[in-house]
Amino acid sequence: MGSEAEGNPPPTSAAAVTELDVSRLDFSALRFRRLLRAWYTENARELPWRGAQDPYAIWLSEIMLQQTRVSTVVDRYTQFLHRFPTIHALAVADEEDVLALWSGLGYYRRARMLHRGAQFVDREFDGKLPRTLGKLRMLPGVGEYTGAAIASIAFGESVAVLDGNVERVLLRILGQAERNGSQARARLLQVAQQLIPPSSRRPAAENRAGDHNQAMMELGAMICLPRSPLCSHCPVLEMCKTRGEHPTRPRARMQSRTVAHLLALRKRGVVTEVLLERRPADVSLMAGMMELPALPLNASQGREPVLRLRHAITNTNYYVQVFSEGAKPSGEADASLLEKVLATKAERKWVATSRLSQQPLTGVTRKTLQRLNLMSVPKLAIDA
Numbered sequence: 001m002g003s004e005a006e007g008n009p010p011p012t013s014a015a016a017v018t019e020l021d022v023s024r025l026d027f028s029a030l031r032f033r034r035l036l037r038a039w040y041t042e043n044a045r046e047l048p049w050r051g052a053q054d055p056y057a058i059w060l061s062e063i064m065l066q067q068t069r070v071s072t073v074v075d076r077y078t079q080f081l082h083r084f085p086t087i088h089a090l091a092v093a094d095e096e097d098v099l100a101l102w103s104g105l106g107y108y109r110r111a112r113m114l115h116r117g118a119q120f121v122d123r124e125f126d127g128k129l130p131r132t133l134g135k136l137r138m139l140p141g142v143g144e145y146t147g148a149a150i151a152s153i154a155f156g157e158s159v160a161v162l163d164g165n166v167e168r169v170l171l172r173i174l175g176q177a178e179r180n181g182s183q184a185r186a187r188l189l190q191v192a193q194q195l196i197p198p199s200s201r202r203p204a205a206e207n208r209a210g211d212h213n214q215a216m217m218e219l220g221a222m223i224c225l226p227r228s229p230l231c232s233h234c235p236v237l238e239m240c241k242t243r244g245e246h247p248t249r250p251r252a253r254m255q256s257r258t259v260a261h262l263l264a265l266r267k268r269g270v271v272t273e274v275l276l277e278r279r280p281a282d283v284s285l286m287a288g289m290m291e292l293p294a295l296p297l298n299a300s301q302g303r304e305p306v307l308r309l310r311h312a313i314t315n316t317n318y319y320v321q322v323f324s325e326g327a328k329p330s331g332e333a334d335a336s337l338l339e340k341v342l343a344t345k346a347e348r349k350w351v352a353t354s355r356l357s358q359q360p361l362t363g364v365t366r367k368t369l370q371r372l373n374l375m376s377v378p379k380l381a382i383d384a
């Protein structure tokens with residue numbers, strides 16, 4: 001720990017740690033944050049949620065950014081706020097509408113939890129987010145990381161965040177090996193907490209704790225990169241024990257899976273409709289979302305797909321083949337693909353192509369329908 005007098009109480013989650021090795025922090029925390037802050041002021045990316053004063057907007061951005069690329073979140077964040085500008089507007093919305101706007105962002109449980117969280121805040125806190133980490137943790141879907149991010153960025157509470165980026169930065173600075181487990185994590189959170197400025201009584205525009213947390217995350221995202229850190233541009237290079245020599249964890253191997261779907265279209269007057277199927281509620285991935293009806297791989301043997309595409313979800317590459325009723329193999333006397341699909345049990349519905357963007361589509365379904373020119377970009381539908 002540095003020699004300065006600014007001390008902060010440990011976060012509650014670290015309180016149980018008995019053997020904290022804080023002796024490794026052998027530089028001035030005050031100098032560290034000054035260097036970091038100066039760098040952040042000069043180099044922070046301009047993002048729609050940066051500088052937001054509305055706690056709800058900050059909450060939304062933190063939930064969307066979990067495990068999702070910033071470039072993907074930028075558009076969706078703006079669309080979501082446009083459609084649900086307040087906690088109350090979100091609380092009274094249908095879950096289907098919320099999921100439709102989340103389509104393509106993945107990890108749909110986040111959207112459901114955000115929706116439930118909004119209902120909770122609307123009911124229990126009169127539509128206003130509580131201001132402390134302790135109370136924020138009562139909200140569905142708000143864990144230690146999200147709670148600390150909202151409490152510090154929206155309300156200036158001096159609590160450190162520890163996401164993957166911050167964790168990587170700290171481990172490299174301290175020269176410590178990556179370790180899994182709650183105790184290792186709690187120890188690192190203790191270090192992060194020693195670096196954060198104390199709560200400020202100044203106006204939100206000078207929110208030092210919130211800015212510090214954002215600067216740490218930005219440093220990990222822009223400079224201290226997982227594979228090739230840009231150490232010569234790093235504002236805290238002088239304090240870093242590893243400077244690019246830190247061993248990195250080998251990347252998890254990607255799995256491959258081939259899946260097939262049916263594209264069934266019908267005309268109702270001038271309206272074209274697509275058959276969609278709801279994924280079961282008890283599956284681990286994308287439960288309850290809508291997709292093109294799934295086909296067993298052997299059902300489409302001998303047929304040419306109308307579309308092939310690759311879609312990556314976490315550690316799996318999905319090779320997706322889409323078949324339509326049009327091209328049958330010569331001489332086949334088998335039941336049609338549509339008949340085979342309709343013979344299985346699932347919730348299905350025909351949806352007009354003009355209304356597809358209002359459906360809670362899985363990311364790959366959305367991508368498929370866009371490639372097949374059956375779906376306009378969502379922005380147009382939302383603005384209409």
Ligand code: SF4
Pocket residue numbers: 169172173223224225229230231234235236237240241242243244245246
């Ligand atoms: S000096 Fe390099 S390894 Fe160390 S924190 Fe900075 S970018 Fe990361």
